[in-house]
Amino acid sequence: MFIHLDLEAKEPIYTQLKNEIIAGIAKQELVPGEGLPSVRSLAKDLSINLHTVNKAYQQLKQEGFILIHRQKGVVINPDGIPEAGNEEIQRIKKDLRPMIAESICRGIEEEEYIEMCRMIFREFSAKGGNRNE
Incomplete structure (x- = not known):
């Protein structure tokens, strides 16, 4: 999956990252159970602060898009994204x-x-x- 961030945009980088991952899931470029890079790895690859990646990941976790396992790392929710309540x-x-x-x-x-x-x-x-x- 290609992640495009606009470092000059008004929208915070963590929000852009979160939205790019959600778009990847919607387009099925990222599928349930698929792993995502670690916070450190993604931060390095995108040349952004690791706290920025962590904030995006935490929001995605809260919203049910991803799971964060100590052993498995970060994965797209294997059970699929919960229906909107x-x-x-x-x-x-x-x-x-x-x-x-x-x-x-x-x-x-x-x-x-x-x-x-x-x-x-x-x-x-x-x-x-x-x-x-």
């Missing part, structure tokens, strides 16, 4: 609000916004998507 749905809605508000402020119509969402959704679905099958 009410808490996750509410968090996703909350995260969408500023994007929708900005879109309205910038003159993007509802149908155009929805079509952008469909296109992005299809990008992930076309590559397999993660349906916990």
Whole structure:
């Protein structure tokens, strides 16, 4: 899996890393049970601080995307990603609000916004998507 980080972006590096790993899972470039590099190894490979990698990994663990084993290391959750419950749905809605508000402020119509969402959704679905099958 190729991880692209923009060190000049406003978005924190740990968030970018977390999002890249989630995208890899959604595209099935990373599959359940597959190992990820250790914190130190990934930090070295990406030339970033190991605490940055650790923060991304800890958030991914909390959200059920990965497991961290003392012996096995970091692995994509072998049981698949847990289905979104009410808490996750509410968090996703909350995260969408500023994007929708900005879109309205910038003159993007509802149908155009929805079509952008469909296109992005299809990008992930076309590559397999993660349906916990």
